[in-house]
Amino acid sequence: MNPSLQEGALAGLRVLDLSRVLAGPWAGQLLADLGADVIKIERPRTGDDTRAWGPPWLAGADGEPTGESAYYLAANRNKRSVTIDLGQPEGQALIRRLVEKADVLIENFKVGGLAQYGLDYASLIEVNPRLVYCSITGFGQTGPYAARAGYDFLMQGMGGLMSLTGRADGSAGEGPVKVGVALTDIMTGLYATVAIQAALAHRERTDKGQHIDLALLDVQIACLANQAANYLIGGVVPGRMGNAHPSIVPYEDFPTADGYMIIAVGNDGQFARCCEALGKPEWGRDERFSRNPQRVEHRATLIALMRDVTPTRTTSEWIGIMEAAGVPCGPVNTIDKVFADEHVRSREMRIEMAHPLSQTMPLVANPIRLSESPVQYRHVPPTLGAHTDEVLDAWLDLSGAKVETLRSNGVI
Known part of the structure; x- marks a missing residue:
């Protein structure tokens, strides 16, 4: 019809x-x-x-x-x-x-x-x-x-x-x-x-x-969703974390050679592939990082290590590498770029x-x-x-x- x-x-x-x-x-x-x-x-x-x-x-x-x-x-x-x-x-x-x-x-x-x-x-x-x-x-x-x-x-x-x-x-x-x-x-x-x-x-x-x-x-x-639940169940008042996630690591923005990108790792398998893509497979075997609860505990250490690596390539280069590895990754688009995006x-x-x-x-x-x-x-x-x-x-x-x-x- x-x-x-x-x-x-x-x-x-x-x-x-x-x-x-x-x-x-x-x-x-x-x-x-x-x-x-x-x-x-x-x-x-x-x-x-x-x-x-x-x-x-x-x-x-x-x-x-x-x-x-x-x-x-x-x-x-x-x-x-x-x-x-x-x-x-x-x-x-x-x-x-x-x-x-x-x-x-x-x-x-x-x-x-x-x-x-x-x-x-x-x-x-x-x-x-x-x-x-x-x-x-x-x-x-x-x-x-x-x-x-x-x-x-x-x-x-x-x-x-x-x-x-x-x-x-x-x-x-x-x-x-x-x-x-x-x-x-x-x-x-x-x-x-x-x-x-x-x-x-x-x-x-x-x-x-x-x-x-x-x-x-x-x-x-x-x-407030999970943040309200975190307080009601855990009793801890959540605070501002910039672009980081309170319960998942790495799940935030990272600098690149020409701007910023977002890496959104949702499980341990994705993290292992992310480490391979970054050229640091040993991070995926490190007991501090191999599982998400440990990554949350050692957040500052891991994020600092990743931020040393991500500026070595451009945003588009990293997106290509991460996509090929099956790691959720994307740019931080301005609105003009949103409407210019081929998928949009x-x-x-x-x-x-x-x-x-x-x-x-x-x-x-x-x-x-x-x-x-x-x-x-x-x-x-x-x-x-x-x-x-x-x-x-x-x-x-x-x-x-x-x-x-x-x-x-x-x-x-």
Whole structure:
């Protein structure tokens, strides 16, 4: 079957995305990529905060900035934009009517922020008992911090990630460092997508919707993974180790003649082959290094020995040698080199879409590969309010005259 004619896995699902910035929009984009009809509800005139988070801006056909920021474009593909003023009673009424037709609502207002408009979960579940209502906040709906605003950077610090990221105390450049992308927001968006689909599966069995309470801080703590387990089980607070791994050696970056490479040895067999590749087979027989627990114990000695050898060849030379020996090894790429990589190109991780304000625009592809219901790139990230008329007509059967009255009154 022609992929362009196939429906997405979530075709028929209707989602109202009232969220802004990244965590909520990321979940909405993923649902949209999988085939859901995601309606992005935005403030008239200004829209999502990230629309103003530039430069860089998408360039128009004339080469001039269009006013569409790269940040906004990264998280809003495949959606349709509808502008509604939630501060007006008529706007609130429109949302309630849309909720009657919707399966899912995503929002990231402060706790209680939508109650003043009658758009909180308790109010909307009366309108549509089957609604899956996903709330994303910094600290959750309960607890002493619930009323606080939360941002990704704050959560990376409060949630422990920055205590693990950066150079070790006593080394050059020591100190906590955040991850270079808003990772907590992204992970929260992924958890939200999983939770929404779980709630929909539950609804299939019970015919009841439910409220999803997702907190950025909770997600960040959950994603500490083995580091949290190391503390809870071992009782030792892990610290910053730069690019090293707390439980595996060698598993970090090494200098080469022209830059850096990563060697990621996952077992003793790989280590023995790594030693052969480095021209030091005796290290693989050394009782200090032959097994991983001993390598962890003698980490400093082994890493110093390896760092004496790795600068003797270029990164590409070492990668060729290590690959031939079956040792996981790779470069530390800048983003331009990521998209130039032959494997990344073969996986088509960069896509091009036509945009109404530009000739084409590049985007990062969705990494999910489904054999029977592949991701379809149906809509570019929408311009503000681009679909207001068509959605109000299709979902609510509002006539052109009624829509124009709403527009003249500033409701849409």
